[in-house]
Amino acid sequence: MRAWRVTRTGEPVDVLELHEIERPEPAPGEVLVRTSAVAINFPDVLLARGEYQVRPDPPFVPGIELAGTVAALGEGVDGVAVGDRVVGSKIGVLAEYATVPAEAVRLAPESLDDAAAAALTIAYQTAWFGLHRRAALQPGEWLLVHAAAGGVGSAAVQLGVAAGARVIGVVGSEAKAETARAAGAEIVLVRGRDDLIPAIQAATGRHGVDVVFDPVGGDAFAVSTKTIAFEGRIVVVGFAGGTIQSVRPEHALVKNYSVLGLHWALYQQLRPELVEAAHAELAALAAAGRIAPVVDDVVPFERAPEAVQRLAGGATTGRLVVRVADR
Known part of the structure:
Protein backbone atom coordinates (compact mmCIF):
# COMPACT_ATOMS: atom_id res chain seq x y z
CA MET A 1 0.00 0.00 0.00
CA ARG A 2 1.01 3.63 -0.39
CA ALA A 3 1.72 5.78 2.65
CA TRP A 4 3.14 9.23 3.23
CA ARG A 5 6.02 9.15 5.70
CA VAL A 6 8.05 11.81 7.49
CA THR A 7 11.65 10.87 6.68
CA ARG A 8 13.36 13.58 8.75
CA THR A 9 12.20 16.63 10.67
CA GLY A 10 11.54 19.87 8.82
CA GLU A 11 8.85 21.65 6.85
CA PRO A 12 6.14 19.22 5.70
CA VAL A 13 6.61 19.82 1.98
CA ASP A 14 10.31 18.99 2.34
CA VAL A 15 10.20 15.93 4.59
CA LEU A 16 7.08 14.00 3.50
CA GLU A 17 7.79 11.20 1.01
CA LEU A 18 5.40 8.75 -0.64
CA HIS A 19 6.50 5.17 0.07
CA GLU A 20 5.23 1.71 -0.78
CA ILE A 21 4.98 -0.28 2.47
CA GLU A 22 3.28 -3.45 3.66
CA ARG A 23 -0.36 -3.25 4.59
CA PRO A 24 -0.69 -3.56 8.38
CA GLU A 25 -2.67 -6.27 10.10
CA PRO A 26 -4.94 -5.42 13.03
CA ALA A 27 -3.67 -6.55 16.43
CA PRO A 28 -6.14 -7.65 19.13
CA GLY A 29 -8.38 -4.72 19.95
CA GLU A 30 -7.63 -2.93 16.65
CA VAL A 31 -9.58 -2.22 13.48
CA LEU A 32 -8.05 -2.11 10.00
CA VAL A 33 -9.56 0.75 8.02
CA ARG A 34 -9.40 1.27 4.27
CA THR A 35 -8.88 5.02 4.28
CA SER A 36 -11.22 7.21 2.25
CA ALA A 37 -10.21 10.67 3.53
CA VAL A 38 -7.80 12.21 6.03
CA ALA A 39 -8.40 15.62 7.59
CA ILE A 40 -5.23 17.62 8.10
CA ASN A 41 -4.64 19.00 11.61
CA PHE A 42 -1.99 21.32 13.02
CA PRO A 43 -0.37 18.41 14.90
CA ASP A 44 0.55 17.05 11.46
CA VAL A 45 2.64 20.19 10.94
CA LEU A 46 4.24 19.79 14.37
CA LEU A 47 4.90 16.08 13.78
CA ALA A 48 6.80 16.92 10.59
CA ARG A 49 8.81 19.56 12.43
CA GLY A 50 9.55 17.31 15.40
CA GLU A 51 7.74 19.73 17.70
CA TYR A 52 4.70 17.69 18.74
CA GLN A 53 4.45 16.27 22.27
CA VAL A 54 4.63 12.80 20.73
CA ARG A 55 7.79 12.41 18.65
CA PRO A 56 7.95 9.18 16.62
CA ASP A 57 11.30 8.24 15.14
CA PRO A 58 11.48 8.78 11.35
CA PRO A 59 10.37 7.34 9.08
CA PHE A 60 6.79 7.38 10.34
CA VAL A 61 3.32 7.96 8.93
CA PRO A 62 1.61 11.18 10.11
CA GLY A 63 -2.10 11.98 9.89
CA ILE A 64 -4.33 11.74 12.96
CA GLU A 65 -7.94 11.77 11.72
CA LEU A 66 -9.67 9.69 9.05
CA ALA A 67 -12.86 8.41 7.53
CA GLY A 68 -12.98 5.06 5.82
CA THR A 69 -14.39 1.55 5.67
CA VAL A 70 -13.62 -1.29 8.06
CA ALA A 71 -11.50 -3.85 6.18
CA ALA A 72 -10.66 -6.29 9.00
CA LEU A 73 -11.11 -6.73 12.74
CA GLY A 74 -8.57 -7.76 15.32
CA GLU A 75 -9.40 -10.30 17.98
CA GLY A 76 -11.88 -9.15 20.60
CA VAL A 77 -13.36 -6.25 18.63
CA ASP A 78 -17.09 -5.68 18.64
CA GLY A 79 -19.35 -2.72 17.96
CA VAL A 80 -18.27 -2.39 14.31
CA ALA A 81 -18.25 -4.87 11.44
CA VAL A 82 -16.32 -5.33 8.21
CA GLY A 83 -17.82 -2.96 5.64
CA ASP A 84 -18.95 -0.35 8.16
CA ARG A 85 -18.20 3.27 7.31
CA VAL A 86 -16.32 4.76 10.25
CA VAL A 87 -14.37 7.73 11.55
CA GLY A 88 -11.39 7.47 13.85
CA SER A 89 -8.27 9.09 15.21
CA LYS A 90 -4.70 7.95 15.80
CA ILE A 91 -1.25 9.04 14.63
CA GLY A 92 -0.39 7.19 11.44
CA VAL A 93 -3.44 7.35 9.16
CA LEU A 94 -2.10 9.22 6.10
CA ALA A 95 -2.01 5.97 4.17
CA GLU A 96 -4.28 3.77 2.07
CA TYR A 97 -4.87 1.50 5.09
CA ALA A 98 -4.46 2.19 8.80
CA THR A 99 -4.94 0.26 12.02
CA VAL A 100 -6.82 2.16 14.72
CA PRO A 101 -7.67 1.11 18.30
CA ALA A 102 -11.28 -0.06 18.41
CA GLU A 103 -12.12 2.45 21.16
CA ALA A 104 -11.06 5.27 18.81
CA VAL A 105 -13.35 4.18 15.94
CA ARG A 106 -17.02 5.17 15.60
CA LEU A 107 -19.68 4.85 12.93
CA ALA A 108 -19.58 7.81 10.53
CA PRO A 109 -22.70 10.01 10.47
CA GLU A 110 -24.76 9.09 7.42
CA SER A 111 -25.53 12.77 6.80
CA LEU A 112 -21.86 13.63 6.10
CA ASP A 113 -19.80 12.71 3.06
CA ASP A 114 -16.31 11.29 3.53
CA ALA A 115 -14.51 14.66 3.52
CA ALA A 116 -16.84 16.17 6.11
CA ALA A 117 -16.89 12.99 8.20
CA ALA A 118 -13.08 12.90 8.27
CA ALA A 119 -13.11 16.45 9.65
CA LEU A 120 -15.66 15.76 12.38
CA THR A 121 -13.88 13.96 15.20
CA ILE A 122 -11.05 16.10 16.55
CA ALA A 123 -12.36 19.61 15.88
CA TYR A 124 -15.94 18.99 16.96
CA LEU A 266 -7.12 12.55 27.65
CA TYR A 267 -10.87 11.98 27.42
CA GLN A 268 -10.28 9.41 24.70
CA GLN A 269 -7.74 7.69 26.96
CA LEU A 270 -9.45 8.03 30.35
CA ARG A 271 -13.18 8.54 29.72
CA PRO A 272 -13.98 7.01 26.32
CA GLU A 273 -17.65 6.68 27.29
CA LEU A 274 -17.88 10.48 27.35
CA VAL A 275 -16.35 10.63 23.87
CA GLU A 276 -18.92 8.10 22.69
CA ALA A 277 -21.75 10.20 24.13
CA ALA A 278 -20.38 13.35 22.52
CA HIS A 279 -20.12 11.56 19.16
CA ALA A 280 -23.78 10.55 19.40
CA GLU A 281 -24.73 14.17 20.10
CA LEU A 282 -22.62 15.43 17.20
CA ALA A 283 -24.10 12.87 14.82
CA ALA A 284 -27.60 13.97 15.84
CA LEU A 285 -26.72 17.64 15.30
CA ALA A 286 -25.24 16.81 11.88
CA ALA A 287 -28.35 14.85 10.91
CA ALA A 288 -30.49 17.83 11.91
CA GLY A 289 -28.34 20.18 9.81
CA ARG A 290 -27.25 22.20 12.83
CA ILE A 291 -23.53 21.50 12.35
CA ALA A 292 -21.48 20.79 9.23
CA PRO A 293 -17.68 20.74 9.04
CA VAL A 294 -16.36 23.65 6.98
CA VAL A 295 -14.19 21.97 4.32
CA ASP A 296 -12.07 24.57 2.56
CA ASP A 297 -10.50 22.20 0.03
CA VAL A 298 -10.19 18.52 -0.80
CA VAL A 299 -6.87 17.54 -2.40
CA PRO A 300 -5.83 14.23 -3.97
CA PHE A 301 -3.61 11.83 -2.03
CA GLU A 302 -0.63 12.66 -4.23
CA ARG A 303 -0.73 16.31 -3.01
CA ALA A 304 -0.90 15.60 0.70
CA PRO A 305 2.37 17.43 1.58
CA GLU A 306 1.01 20.56 -0.09
CA ALA A 307 -2.08 20.43 2.11
CA VAL A 308 -0.04 20.08 5.31
CA GLN A 309 2.21 22.96 4.24
CA ARG A 310 -0.81 25.16 3.47
CA LEU A 311 -2.09 24.60 6.98
CA ALA A 312 1.33 25.50 8.35
CA GLY A 313 1.09 28.85 6.55
CA GLY A 314 -1.94 29.89 8.59
CA ALA A 315 -3.97 31.30 5.70
CA THR A 316 -6.56 28.53 5.47
CA THR A 317 -10.19 28.65 6.55
CA GLY A 318 -12.07 25.60 7.73
CA ARG A 319 -10.49 22.22 7.05
CA LEU A 320 -8.17 20.80 4.43
CA VAL A 321 -8.92 17.18 3.59
CA VAL A 322 -6.87 14.65 1.63
CA ARG A 323 -8.93 12.27 -0.51
CA VAL A 324 -7.20 8.90 -0.28
CA ALA A 325 -9.68 6.68 -2.12
CA ASP A 326 -13.27 6.67 -3.27
CA ARG A 327 -15.55 4.22 -1.54
Whole structure:
Protein backbone atom coordinates (compact mmCIF):
# COMPACT_ATOMS: atom_id res chain seq x y z
CA MET A 1 0.00 0.00 0.00
CA ARG A 2 1.01 3.63 -0.39
CA ALA A 3 1.72 5.78 2.65
CA TRP A 4 3.14 9.23 3.23
CA ARG A 5 6.02 9.15 5.70
CA VAL A 6 8.05 11.81 7.49
CA THR A 7 11.65 10.87 6.68
CA ARG A 8 13.36 13.58 8.75
CA THR A 9 12.20 16.63 10.67
CA GLY A 10 11.54 19.87 8.82
CA GLU A 11 8.85 21.65 6.85
CA PRO A 12 6.14 19.22 5.70
CA VAL A 13 6.61 19.82 1.98
CA ASP A 14 10.31 18.99 2.34
CA VAL A 15 10.20 15.93 4.59
CA LEU A 16 7.08 14.00 3.50
CA GLU A 17 7.79 11.20 1.01
CA LEU A 18 5.40 8.75 -0.64
CA HIS A 19 6.50 5.17 0.07
CA GLU A 20 5.23 1.71 -0.78
CA ILE A 21 4.98 -0.28 2.47
CA GLU A 22 3.28 -3.45 3.66
CA ARG A 23 -0.36 -3.25 4.59
CA PRO A 24 -0.69 -3.56 8.38
CA GLU A 25 -2.67 -6.27 10.10
CA PRO A 26 -4.94 -5.42 13.03
CA ALA A 27 -3.67 -6.55 16.43
CA PRO A 28 -6.14 -7.65 19.13
CA GLY A 29 -8.38 -4.72 19.95
CA GLU A 30 -7.63 -2.93 16.65
CA VAL A 31 -9.58 -2.22 13.48
CA LEU A 32 -8.05 -2.11 10.00
CA VAL A 33 -9.56 0.75 8.02
CA ARG A 34 -9.40 1.27 4.27
CA THR A 35 -8.88 5.02 4.28
CA SER A 36 -11.22 7.21 2.25
CA ALA A 37 -10.21 10.67 3.53
CA VAL A 38 -7.80 12.21 6.03
CA ALA A 39 -8.40 15.62 7.59
CA ILE A 40 -5.23 17.62 8.10
CA ASN A 41 -4.64 19.00 11.61
CA PHE A 42 -1.99 21.32 13.02
CA PRO A 43 -0.37 18.41 14.90
CA ASP A 44 0.55 17.05 11.46
CA VAL A 45 2.64 20.19 10.94
CA LEU A 46 4.24 19.79 14.37
CA LEU A 47 4.90 16.08 13.78
CA ALA A 48 6.80 16.92 10.59
CA ARG A 49 8.81 19.56 12.43
CA GLY A 50 9.55 17.31 15.40
CA GLU A 51 7.74 19.73 17.70
CA TYR A 52 4.70 17.69 18.74
CA GLN A 53 4.45 16.27 22.27
CA VAL A 54 4.63 12.80 20.73
CA ARG A 55 7.79 12.41 18.65
CA PRO A 56 7.95 9.18 16.62
CA ASP A 57 11.30 8.24 15.14
CA PRO A 58 11.48 8.78 11.35
CA PRO A 59 10.37 7.34 9.08
CA PHE A 60 6.79 7.38 10.34
CA VAL A 61 3.32 7.96 8.93
CA PRO A 62 1.61 11.18 10.11
CA GLY A 63 -2.10 11.98 9.89
CA ILE A 64 -4.33 11.74 12.96
CA GLU A 65 -7.94 11.77 11.72
CA LEU A 66 -9.67 9.69 9.05
CA ALA A 67 -12.86 8.41 7.53
CA GLY A 68 -12.98 5.06 5.82
CA THR A 69 -14.39 1.55 5.67
CA VAL A 70 -13.62 -1.29 8.06
CA ALA A 71 -11.50 -3.85 6.18
CA ALA A 72 -10.66 -6.29 9.00
CA LEU A 73 -11.11 -6.73 12.74
CA GLY A 74 -8.57 -7.76 15.32
CA GLU A 75 -9.40 -10.30 17.98
CA GLY A 76 -11.88 -9.15 20.60
CA VAL A 77 -13.36 -6.25 18.63
CA ASP A 78 -17.09 -5.68 18.64
CA GLY A 79 -19.35 -2.72 17.96
CA VAL A 80 -18.27 -2.39 14.31
CA ALA A 81 -18.25 -4.87 11.44
CA VAL A 82 -16.32 -5.33 8.21
CA GLY A 83 -17.82 -2.96 5.64
CA ASP A 84 -18.95 -0.35 8.16
CA ARG A 85 -18.20 3.27 7.31
CA VAL A 86 -16.32 4.76 10.25
CA VAL A 87 -14.37 7.73 11.55
CA GLY A 88 -11.39 7.47 13.85
CA SER A 89 -8.27 9.09 15.21
CA LYS A 90 -4.70 7.95 15.80
CA ILE A 91 -1.25 9.04 14.63
CA GLY A 92 -0.39 7.19 11.44
CA VAL A 93 -3.44 7.35 9.16
CA LEU A 94 -2.10 9.22 6.10
CA ALA A 95 -2.01 5.97 4.17
CA GLU A 96 -4.28 3.77 2.07
CA TYR A 97 -4.87 1.50 5.09
CA ALA A 98 -4.46 2.19 8.80
CA THR A 99 -4.94 0.26 12.02
CA VAL A 100 -6.82 2.16 14.72
CA PRO A 101 -7.67 1.11 18.30
CA ALA A 102 -11.28 -0.06 18.41
CA GLU A 103 -12.12 2.45 21.16
CA ALA A 104 -11.06 5.27 18.81
CA VAL A 105 -13.35 4.18 15.94
CA ARG A 106 -17.02 5.17 15.60
CA LEU A 107 -19.68 4.85 12.93
CA ALA A 108 -19.58 7.81 10.53
CA PRO A 109 -22.70 10.01 10.47
CA GLU A 110 -24.76 9.09 7.42
CA SER A 111 -25.53 12.77 6.80
CA LEU A 112 -21.86 13.63 6.10
CA ASP A 113 -19.80 12.71 3.06
CA ASP A 114 -16.31 11.29 3.53
CA ALA A 115 -14.51 14.66 3.52
CA ALA A 116 -16.84 16.17 6.11
CA ALA A 117 -16.89 12.99 8.20
CA ALA A 118 -13.08 12.90 8.27
CA ALA A 119 -13.11 16.45 9.65
CA LEU A 120 -15.66 15.76 12.38
CA THR A 121 -13.88 13.96 15.20
CA ILE A 122 -11.05 16.10 16.55
CA ALA A 123 -12.36 19.61 15.88
CA TYR A 124 -15.94 18.99 16.96
CA GLN A 125 -15.04 16.77 19.90
CA THR A 126 -12.58 19.43 21.07
CA ALA A 127 -15.19 22.16 20.72
CA TRP A 128 -17.92 20.06 22.34
CA PHE A 129 -15.81 19.17 25.40
CA GLY A 130 -14.52 22.72 25.70
CA LEU A 131 -17.94 24.34 25.59
CA HIS A 132 -20.05 21.77 27.38
CA ARG A 133 -17.86 19.59 29.62
CA ARG A 134 -15.37 22.25 30.71
CA ALA A 135 -17.23 25.58 30.44
CA ALA A 136 -20.84 24.42 30.88
CA LEU A 137 -22.05 26.92 28.27
CA GLN A 138 -25.67 28.01 28.84
CA PRO A 139 -28.31 29.34 26.43
CA GLY A 140 -28.19 33.13 26.15
CA GLU A 141 -24.58 33.44 27.29
CA TRP A 142 -22.00 35.37 25.31
CA LEU A 143 -19.36 33.14 23.72
CA LEU A 144 -16.11 34.54 22.31
CA VAL A 145 -14.31 32.29 19.82
CA HIS A 146 -10.78 33.13 18.70
CA ALA A 147 -9.67 31.90 15.24
CA ALA A 148 -13.36 31.51 14.44
CA ALA A 149 -12.74 30.69 10.76
CA GLY A 150 -10.37 27.80 11.50
CA GLY A 151 -11.34 24.16 11.75
CA VAL A 152 -11.79 23.96 15.51
CA GLY A 153 -12.92 27.60 15.76
CA SER A 154 -15.71 27.22 13.21
CA ALA A 155 -16.78 24.05 15.03
CA ALA A 156 -16.97 26.02 18.29
CA VAL A 157 -19.04 28.73 16.60
CA GLN A 158 -21.51 26.19 15.20
CA LEU A 159 -21.82 24.33 18.50
CA GLY A 160 -22.21 27.61 20.40
CA VAL A 161 -25.07 28.65 18.15
CA ALA A 162 -26.64 25.18 18.49
CA ALA A 163 -26.46 25.59 22.28
CA GLY A 164 -28.31 28.92 22.14
CA ALA A 165 -25.32 31.14 22.89
CA ARG A 166 -24.64 34.53 21.33
CA VAL A 167 -21.36 34.16 19.49
CA ILE A 168 -18.62 36.70 18.81
CA GLY A 169 -15.97 35.43 16.42
CA VAL A 170 -12.48 36.85 16.04
CA VAL A 171 -10.63 36.17 12.77
CA GLY A 172 -7.27 37.08 11.31
CA SER A 173 -8.40 38.81 8.12
CA GLU A 174 -11.44 40.18 6.34
CA ALA A 175 -11.17 37.27 3.91
CA LYS A 176 -11.90 34.89 6.80
CA ALA A 177 -14.79 36.92 8.23
CA GLU A 178 -17.42 35.44 5.94
CA THR A 179 -16.52 31.91 7.05
CA ALA A 180 -17.17 32.85 10.67
CA ARG A 181 -20.45 34.54 9.73
CA ALA A 182 -21.54 31.50 7.74
CA ALA A 183 -20.78 29.32 10.77
CA GLY A 184 -23.27 31.43 12.71
CA ALA A 185 -21.27 34.10 14.52
CA GLU A 186 -23.54 37.04 15.38
CA ILE A 187 -20.61 39.47 15.47
CA VAL A 188 -17.29 39.03 13.65
CA LEU A 189 -14.21 41.10 14.52
CA VAL A 190 -10.94 41.21 12.60
CA ARG A 191 -7.61 41.32 14.42
CA GLY A 192 -5.59 44.33 13.34
CA ARG A 193 -8.62 46.12 11.95
CA ASP A 194 -10.98 46.26 14.92
CA ASP A 195 -10.12 47.45 18.40
CA LEU A 196 -11.13 44.18 20.01
CA ILE A 197 -11.56 45.08 23.66
CA PRO A 198 -13.91 48.09 23.26
CA ALA A 199 -15.73 46.32 20.41
CA ILE A 200 -16.44 43.28 22.59
CA GLN A 201 -17.50 45.43 25.52
CA ALA A 202 -19.82 47.46 23.31
CA ALA A 203 -21.35 44.35 21.71
CA THR A 204 -22.14 42.83 25.10
CA GLY A 205 -23.42 46.04 26.69
CA ARG A 206 -20.33 46.02 28.93
CA HIS A 207 -21.43 42.70 30.39
CA GLY A 208 -18.37 40.95 28.90
CA VAL A 209 -18.19 37.43 27.54
CA ASP A 210 -19.27 34.50 29.68
CA VAL A 211 -17.20 31.85 27.89
CA VAL A 212 -14.06 32.13 25.78
CA PHE A 213 -12.85 29.36 23.46
CA ASP A 214 -9.17 30.05 22.75
CA PRO A 215 -7.02 27.92 20.43
CA VAL A 216 -4.66 30.87 19.78
CA GLY A 217 -3.11 31.99 23.08
CA GLY A 218 -0.72 34.90 23.54
CA ASP A 219 -2.34 38.26 22.76
CA ALA A 220 -5.71 36.58 22.23
CA PHE A 221 -5.66 35.36 25.82
CA ALA A 222 -4.88 38.88 27.01
CA VAL A 223 -7.96 40.18 25.18
CA SER A 224 -10.01 37.45 26.85
CA THR A 225 -8.93 38.37 30.38
CA LYS A 226 -9.86 42.01 29.76
CA THR A 227 -13.32 41.21 28.39
CA ILE A 228 -14.33 38.25 30.54
CA ALA A 229 -17.55 38.61 32.53
CA PHE A 230 -18.15 37.94 36.21
CA GLU A 231 -17.86 34.16 36.73
CA GLY A 232 -16.68 33.80 33.15
CA ARG A 233 -14.77 30.76 31.91
CA ILE A 234 -11.78 30.86 29.56
CA VAL A 235 -11.07 27.51 27.88
CA VAL A 236 -7.44 27.17 26.77
CA VAL A 237 -7.32 24.83 23.77
CA GLY A 238 -3.93 25.57 22.22
CA PHE A 239 -1.34 28.12 21.20
CA ALA A 240 -1.63 28.44 17.42
CA GLY A 241 -0.43 32.04 17.70
CA GLY A 242 2.99 30.74 18.71
CA THR A 243 3.10 32.28 22.20
CA ILE A 244 2.27 30.43 25.41
CA GLN A 245 0.88 33.03 27.74
CA SER A 246 1.27 33.26 31.52
CA VAL A 247 -1.83 32.99 33.66
CA ARG A 248 -2.10 35.58 36.41
CA PRO A 249 -3.93 34.00 39.35
CA GLU A 250 -4.29 37.33 41.12
CA HIS A 251 -6.14 38.73 38.10
CA ALA A 252 -8.45 35.71 38.01
CA LEU A 253 -9.12 36.25 41.72
CA VAL A 254 -9.93 39.96 41.40
CA LYS A 255 -12.24 39.48 38.38
CA ASN A 256 -13.68 36.16 39.58
CA TYR A 257 -13.10 34.15 36.40
CA SER A 258 -11.80 30.65 35.68
CA VAL A 259 -9.09 29.43 33.30
CA LEU A 260 -9.80 25.88 32.15
CA GLY A 261 -7.44 23.65 30.22
CA LEU A 262 -8.65 21.21 27.58
CA HIS A 263 -6.64 18.25 26.30
CA TRP A 264 -9.25 16.24 24.40
CA ALA A 265 -7.03 13.19 23.89
CA LEU A 266 -7.12 12.55 27.65
CA TYR A 267 -10.87 11.98 27.42
CA GLN A 268 -10.28 9.41 24.70
CA GLN A 269 -7.74 7.69 26.96
CA LEU A 270 -9.45 8.03 30.35
CA ARG A 271 -13.18 8.54 29.72
CA PRO A 272 -13.98 7.01 26.32
CA GLU A 273 -17.65 6.68 27.29
CA LEU A 274 -17.88 10.48 27.35
CA VAL A 275 -16.35 10.63 23.87
CA GLU A 276 -18.92 8.10 22.69
CA ALA A 277 -21.75 10.20 24.13
CA ALA A 278 -20.38 13.35 22.52
CA HIS A 279 -20.12 11.56 19.16
CA ALA A 280 -23.78 10.55 19.40
CA GLU A 281 -24.73 14.17 20.10
CA LEU A 282 -22.62 15.43 17.20
CA ALA A 283 -24.10 12.87 14.82
CA ALA A 284 -27.60 13.97 15.84
CA LEU A 285 -26.72 17.64 15.30
CA ALA A 286 -25.24 16.81 11.88
CA ALA A 287 -28.35 14.85 10.91
CA ALA A 288 -30.49 17.83 11.91
CA GLY A 289 -28.34 20.18 9.81
CA ARG A 290 -27.25 22.20 12.83
CA ILE A 291 -23.53 21.50 12.35
CA ALA A 292 -21.48 20.79 9.23
CA PRO A 293 -17.68 20.74 9.04
CA VAL A 294 -16.36 23.65 6.98
CA VAL A 295 -14.19 21.97 4.32
CA ASP A 296 -12.07 24.57 2.56
CA ASP A 297 -10.50 22.20 0.03
CA VAL A 298 -10.19 18.52 -0.80
CA VAL A 299 -6.87 17.54 -2.40
CA PRO A 300 -5.83 14.23 -3.97
CA PHE A 301 -3.61 11.83 -2.03
CA GLU A 302 -0.63 12.66 -4.23
CA ARG A 303 -0.73 16.31 -3.01
CA ALA A 304 -0.90 15.60 0.70
CA PRO A 305 2.37 17.43 1.58
CA GLU A 306 1.01 20.56 -0.09
CA ALA A 307 -2.08 20.43 2.11
CA VAL A 308 -0.04 20.08 5.31
CA GLN A 309 2.21 22.96 4.24
CA ARG A 310 -0.81 25.16 3.47
CA LEU A 311 -2.09 24.60 6.98
CA ALA A 312 1.33 25.50 8.35
CA GLY A 313 1.09 28.85 6.55
CA GLY A 314 -1.94 29.89 8.59
CA ALA A 315 -3.97 31.30 5.70
CA THR A 316 -6.56 28.53 5.47
CA THR A 317 -10.19 28.65 6.55
CA GLY A 318 -12.07 25.60 7.73
CA ARG A 319 -10.49 22.22 7.05
CA LEU A 320 -8.17 20.80 4.43
CA VAL A 321 -8.92 17.18 3.59
CA VAL A 322 -6.87 14.65 1.63
CA ARG A 323 -8.93 12.27 -0.51
CA VAL A 324 -7.20 8.90 -0.28
CA ALA A 325 -9.68 6.68 -2.12
CA ASP A 326 -13.27 6.67 -3.27
CA ARG A 327 -15.55 4.22 -1.54
